[in-house]
Amino acid sequence: MAPEDKKFMRLALRECEKGIRKGGGPFGCVIVKNGGVVGAGHNTVVNAHDCTAHAEVNALRNAGKKLKTHDLTGCVVYTTTEPCPMCFTAIHWGRVKKVFYGCTRKDASKIGFDDKHFYDILEHKARDEIAEQQICRNECVNLFKQWVKNPRHKTY
């Protein structure tokens, strides 16, 4: 860990404080590329009426907007709490390879958040309370085939 890493984590802490002042969840995140901040965000779930608006998701969206790409290769994430599985996967989709975090999923459990519970469901240690059912597979797969045929199609 370089002194710079602490500096960026402190910026994530400032983001977190901003969110707390607005009545949001106590989470902040900054995204850094080549030594400069390219995205920042705090949790806005309750105020924005958006269950996906975690600090990391907001910061990734800001970084994508600034860098004009969904591909955040070479970025580093600094987040005040271990990313939940939604944010963990969002970070993977963004092709970020390095994450610094402060609190753990267990710390988040203690103040009433389900991060650890959702990890447990994904790791098959806890029962999933959601019923999933497959329907219309053929029609859905047909659209995959249609997409593949399009020469402009982009995988990411």
Place this chain on the structure above:
Amino acid sequence: MAPEDKKFMRLALRECEKGIRKGGGPFGCVIVKNGGVVGAGHNTVVNAHDCTAHAEVNALRNAGKKLKTHDLTGCVVYTTTEPCPMCFTAIHWGRVKKVFYGCTRKDASKIGFDDKHFYDILEHKARDEIAEQQICRNECVNLFKQWVKNPRHKTY
């Protein structure tokens, strides 16, 4: 499965087609509450420069905006492909209890998407290519404590 479920899945298929026409990933989603559509979305990752803009995330955001709450209890998700772990967890954060999907994570692998790979990482079947490191835990936990003391704080 009711005939209505097929009807809603076909709306998700129309969303998917819309996305394909715009050059996006082949995924569509609608969200239904009390028999009516409250949110719809298709994948806009590449065009919106947003690694989080999956069909389900976009549809959940639209539903939250329409219903003016992050809490989507009582909603049903219809999505053309099994949600990736990001969307799976977003659906859990939204407190949705029922999901219908068409293609599987394996179908998505076949056309080049990493949904299954990210599930495998979370299930510890695949090596995580991301390095995670904990720093500044005390300062981060202090903000949790500050948040808990605020009488206006909301857990979700």
